[in-house]
Structures are given as C-alpha cells and as structure tokens.
Amino acid sequence: MNERFPTLHIVNHPLVQHKLTEMRDKNTSVKDFRTLVSEIAVLLTYEATRDLPLTTKRIETPLCQCEMPTLAGKKMAIVPILRAGLGFEDGILSLIPSARVAHIGMYRDEETLEPHFYFLKYPKDIADRDVLVVDPMLATGGSADMAITKMKELGCKNIKLMILVAAPEGVEYIYKKHPDVEIYCAALDDHLNENGYIVPGLGDAGDRIFGTK
Ligand code: PRP
Numbered sequence: 555m556n557e558r559f560p561t562l563h564i565v566n567h568p569l570v571q572h573k574l575t576e577m578r579d580k581n582t583s584v585k586d587f588r589t590l591v592s593e594i595a596v597l598l599t600y601e602a603t604r605d606l607p608l609t610t611k612r613i614e615t616p617l618c619q620c621e622m623p624t625l626a627g628k629k630m631a632i633v634p635i636l637r638a639g640l641g642f643e644d645g646i647l648s649l650i651p652s653a654r655v656a657h658i659g660m661y662r663d664e665e666t667l668e669p670h671f672y673f674l675k676y677p678k679d680i681a682d683r684d685v686l687v688v689d690p691m692l693a694t695g696g697s698a699d700m701a702i703t704k705m706k707e708l709g710c711k712n713i714k715l716m717i718l719v720a721a722p723e724g725v726e727y728i729y730k731k732h733p734d735v736e737i738y739c740a741a742l743d744d745h746l747n748e749n750g751y752i753v754p755g756l757g758d759a760g761d762r763i764f765g766t767k
C-alpha cells in the first residue's frame with residue numbers, strides 16, 4: 555500500500571521495472587513494445603489477483619489422497635479501455651482464461667483532455683462478476699473514472715483498476731471519486747505536462763502499441 559494514496563499498489567518487482575524501462579525508451583520498436591505490454595500484463599495480473607478466494611478439493615497424488623487449495627471459482631470480467639487497454643487483454647486472459655471481457659471505447663479530446671465515450675459491449679451477468687478495468691495509462695483520470703462509473707451503473711460492486719504508468723493527478727482523482735477501487739500500477743510517475751502527458755511516462759500508449767504515429 556502507498557502512504558500517499560491508500561488504495562494504490564505499486565508493483566515494484568524487478569521484472570516489471572525492467573520491462574517498463576524498456577517500454578519507456580523511445581527507441582523501443584512497436585513489435586517489442588507490444589510484446590512487453592503483454593508480458594507486463596501477466597505480472598501485474600498476478601499481483602492484482604492476489605486476494606482471489608481459495609477453497610480446497612480432494613485429489614490423489616501418486617503418493618496419497620489429500621485436500622489441496624483451488625480457486626473458489628469467483629466469476630471475473632476484465633474491462634479493457636480501448637484502444638490501449640487491448641494491449642493488456644491477451645496477457646490477462648493467459649492467466650484467467652475463463653474471464654469474460656467487456657470492451658469500453660473512449661478517447662481523450664486532445665484540447666480539453668475530456669474523455670469521449672463511443673463503445674460498450676459487456677457480458678449480461680457483469681453485475682455478478684468481479685471487474686478489472688485495465689488501461690496502460692492513468693493521466694488526468696478522466697477515462698478511468700468514466701469506465702468505473704459505467705461499471706457501477708451496470709451494478710458492479712467489486713471493481714479494481716490495473717494500470718501500467720500512473721500520474722499522481724490521476725491517482726488522486728480516482729481515489730477521491732472511487733475510494734472503494736484498489737489501483738494496481740507498475741509506476742507512479744512525477745507529473746502531467748501541459749498537454750496532459752505523463753512525465754517521464756512512455757508517450758502515447760495506443761500509438762506505441764498499434765504503431766499509429
Ligand atoms: C489514453 C490512455 C487512457 C487515457 C488516459 O487513451 O490509453 O485511456 O489516454 O488519459 P486520462 O487519464 O487523462 O483520461 P487515448 O485517449 O489516447 O485513446 P487511445 O487509447 O485510443 O489512443
């Protein structure tokens with residue numbers, strides 16, 4: 555837990571930090587960036603799912619019968635924020651293959667930095683599922699707030715937010731509006747610049763994943 559923001563968890567595992575540094579480097583290719591974002595998604599998911607409930611089941615090893623831990627079968631949904639959140643999707647599903655996926659589309663107006671909503675498709679039973687909203691970047695917090703608010707409107711009660719790089723401004727915004735939402739990230743960066751970009755950051759995550767610049 556972070557001293558400044560009680561709901562923030564920074565995953566400082568050396569593998570996460572190493573991969574993030576590679577991603578920040580402006581000379582990293584689109585192909586490598588995409589591979590790294592997927593790998594880091596697995597490592598962040600490992601931490602974000604640390605409190606999944608366990609039960610036990612009876613099995614037989616080659617040596618004896620025993621009662622051993624197994625997932626209690628909590629139903630989950632991941633919610634990638636388009637576009638950049640898609641970069642996390644495969645990595646998360648490789649660890650939680652039975653999770654359902656709700657896609658939410660929004661983009662930031664480059665002048666006002668306000669999020670604009672354009673798409674939402676979700677599983678019918680989403681209100682019964684634990685929800686993991688995912689996006690590599692938390693800048694002003696406007697996009698994550700809109701995604702979390704929409705999930706709450708659909709009846710979701712247990713929501714977490716998984717980010718790669720967060721700005722203090724965005725974490726504060728989400729903490730104030732959604733103190734019930736735990737935030738997992740790989741780094742809490744220094745500040746937002748006058749264009750709403752995270753510094754030092756890694757640039758525009760969507761453009762770097764999809765090679766659109
Ligand atoms: C980026 C990023 C977040 C948002 C963060 O998306 O992936 O969704 O900005 O900024 P905020 O915290 O200030 O809302 P962008 O709007 O660039 O869209 P894209 O993923 O389609 O490139």
Ligand code: URA
Pocket residue numbers: 638691693750751752753755756757758759760
């Ligand atoms: N969105 C990004 O992709 N990068 C930033 O630094 C801020 C918002």
